[in-house]
Amino acid sequence: MPTGAQVRDAGLAPPAADALLARIAGRSRAVVTLDAQAAAEALFGDAMPANLLLVGAAYQAGVLPVSAAAIEWAVELNGVAVAANTAAFRWGRVAVADPAAFAAAVPSAAVRDPEPCGLDLGELAGETRRLVDVRAAGLVAYQSARTARRYVADVQAVWRAERALGEDTRFSEAVARGLHRLTAYKDEYEVARLLTDPVFEARLAAEVPGGTRMRYRLHPPVLKALGRRRKIALGPWMRPVLRTLAKGKVVRGTPLDPFGRTEVRRLERALRDEYRARVLRLAGTLTPGTYDTAVAAAEAAELVRGYEDVKLAGVVRYRARLAELGLGEGRLRPERSTPRARPRDS
Helix, strand or coil: CCCCCCCCCCCCCCCCHHHHHHHHHCCCCCCCCCCHHHHHHHHHCCCCCHHHHHHHHHHHCCCCCCCHHHHHHHHHHHCCCHHHHHHHHHHHHHHHHCHHHHHHHCCCCCCCCCCCCCCCCCCCCHHHHHHHHHHHHHHHHHCCHHHHHHHHHHHHHHHHHHHCCCCCCHHHHHHHHHHHHHHCCCCHHHHHHHHCCHHHHHHHHHHCCCCCCCCEEECCHHHHHCCCCCCEEECHHHHHHHHHHHHHHHHCCCCCCCCCCCHHHHHHHHHHHHHHHHHHHHHHCCCCCCHHHHHHHHHHHHHCCCCHHHHHHHHHHHHHHHHHCCCCCCCCCCCCCCCCCCCCCC
């Protein structure tokens, strides 16, 4: 891909895995399938070696015209997580050579339990409960337990309205995904938190032991507004600054938020509030005849993704989709950044 290339259509969904595999199987003599990410997490507690698992499987299937010794030599020469990557390559070979042994070694690869959020999820069950459990835990880290509790309560309200109709859970599942997406928008505080997360830093240290030339490659909106089109590289001295910035999440969305006054940040908060109001309103009037429309409206949030210009283009698609569903409410306007006596819940 050329340097500087961007994804222009963030709303383009990948094909369903089952359908894609069926098409490949119809045009191939043999197909080897492997959930490499789940297997890597089961074997190593980390998804990073997944690529070498796939390389091992491809080699054992006879589609790589190089020797196993050459591949392992390349891993050693690269010098990054040599032991883990070598082991992953060998486990990938086992997946093809002895599928039964591989399945016995990673029986829970596809069903690893997420960390529970620790909140009362009440009557939620099935896939909706799983989605909320994972995302509520993320919201605690993203902002606060208060934000997570409000998210849970909103999905519970949708769940109860949905249960009054029957067993279908598509609406509550879509709301669990969409409301989280629009609530946990990635701003300056969240980028700083993720870059200084102890788990991330530990994994990085394991991948590059003894590394001393770490750089943070960032593209602050302020610099972009000034015309800089590329990311800048900042050295390890930036870590204390990022850790301090991560703690600034407590002022996110309040009058004290220095980043929250930009048009994009105000729009992100307006999108969240408008989406929440819409799905709760749809839940309040839910009938068998309106159910599919409610599901489609909740799923429309998936169109809002990416950063800055990509996100703004997604918002246009989001509004267009709502208009198609007969739910358009005119042009969404960012909230007014007026002082408040009490900080808003972000």
